[in-house]
Amino acid sequence: MSRLYDSIEPNVIDDEMLQKAVEEQGPQEEAGLLAKKEASISKMSWRYNILKIDNLWQFKNLTKLQLDNNIIEKIEALDTLVHLVWLDLSFNNIEVIEGLDALVKLQDLSLYNNRISKIENLDTLQELQVFSIGNNNIQTLENVIYLRQFQNLRTLNLTGNPVCENEVYSAFIAAYLPDLVYLDFRLVDDNSREMALIKYQYAIEEMRHGETLAMAKQQVLDAQQKQVEYHKRAYVEYLNGSFLFDSMFADDPEAAKLLYLPGVSLLDSDFTYKSKFVAICENLFEYGLKQYEKREAEVALFYECLNEALEDNHQQCSKILRDFEEKNHGVHKGPRVRDGERKIKLAEYNYEITKLSDVLMTEEMLLVDQLELSLPPFVQTLDSRKGLLKGIPVLCFLTFSPTMAQCRDLENQHHEKLLEISVNTLEKIVKSEFDEEMPDDVRMLFVDKDTIVNAVNASHDIHLLKIDNREDEIITKANGWASTLVENVHKTEIQRNRSRVLEINQYVDHLRSELDNMDILET
Known part of the structure; x- marks a missing residue:
């Protein structure tokens, strides 16, 4: 309606x-x-x-x-x-189900009485238990099969949709959604479900087979994606193979043309250039993973030492507070008379409060100093790897330049050989000694020496740019991670210090307030 x-x-x-x-x-x-x-x-x-x-x-x-x-x-x-x-x-x-991807905790969803014609875009709602989409425009039974993926779905309302007019509607739903308990406000009884499963047995078995294959494929993809995410955290994603090498040539419009030159294919006939390049990338990949594991372990150790320092401070301050309370227990009690002894005790209590405040603030300042002594070396390790916390190195920084330099050296060697072949080919063409067939777009490169040299150099520049960009990406990510880590350490410590100072002041203010009340009572 x-x-x-x-x-x-x-x-x-x-x-x-x-x-x-x-x-x-x-x-x-x-x-x-x-x-x-x-x-x-x-x-x-x-x-x-x-x-x-x-x-x-x-x-x-x-x-x-x-x-x-x-x-x-x-x-x-x-x-x-x-x-x-x-x-x-x-x-x-509402006409389209959308915009719900972030609601991963959603259990109960009602879209009753809208203008929706298709059940879709609910994949992330794996906690869904109750789904009401009655009085919409759902037309086909096949669309309802989409809900099979929601293993927690127990209540479904489709009443009022055109699909409900199908004579096999109830049996179809009961068969394809076997875990459903309530359909259209009615309990799905066991007998009806059993009959439905028999009726659609073969179709469901075929579907389950397809679902099993799809699930296995998805698990492989998820595992691969998980692995890539792990590699990204180490800044070495897609360096475990020929990805970088292939991308150099894939984005090089001159590379395909230069392959037609005689002898170019022999440059790498035994895959020397590619195999060496890939080997360097794989070495870098393995190095990056090891450094990542080492870095994570050392950062975890830093936080462990940091937490130990905080815990030691907490224990020390707790002892100070216990000693204060034991020493001054009962000060506010006793006879409320105006005698010199009572005034002396109150004055002593006031002194003890001041002393407590000074001691607690001193402990906090000592802790801050201790952490400040630890943090600068921690920052320093991002560049020098020399920082220590209680004698323990806290960070192992990645250095990729030497390895990438090897890639550049290989590319330079390949470029020199390619340039030599190109110039020799040009000389043969000028002397009419070149009789091999060559595509027109390739032959256009041999109009003069400048043209062919520029083409070879352009190809070389593209390859070097790919290598440089990959190196810059690694260093930028590593530096970004390091800066964020240090910033978070400083920010957390500042917040902790402010909170602790506020806590001390509030406690001392409370004690002084009690003391003031005792003074009033005495007078």
């Missing part, structure tokens, strides 16, 4: 609407203030004649969202709601 809003102006979710929703649906009083500040209430509902979803980025902790009975035409702007488990978009004007 469609809904008319002829007399109401369409809206976009804006700040005023969000504020109103938080005030109406969020917790009240102090908890309400926190909700407004953090924008993290668990459920929000809007029925404001909304046309477009927007401005929800601030509600990143939202778990339930209800946008039913609006005029929304497109699912969008939900990417930040990664904690959403329940989403109601029923009674809208």
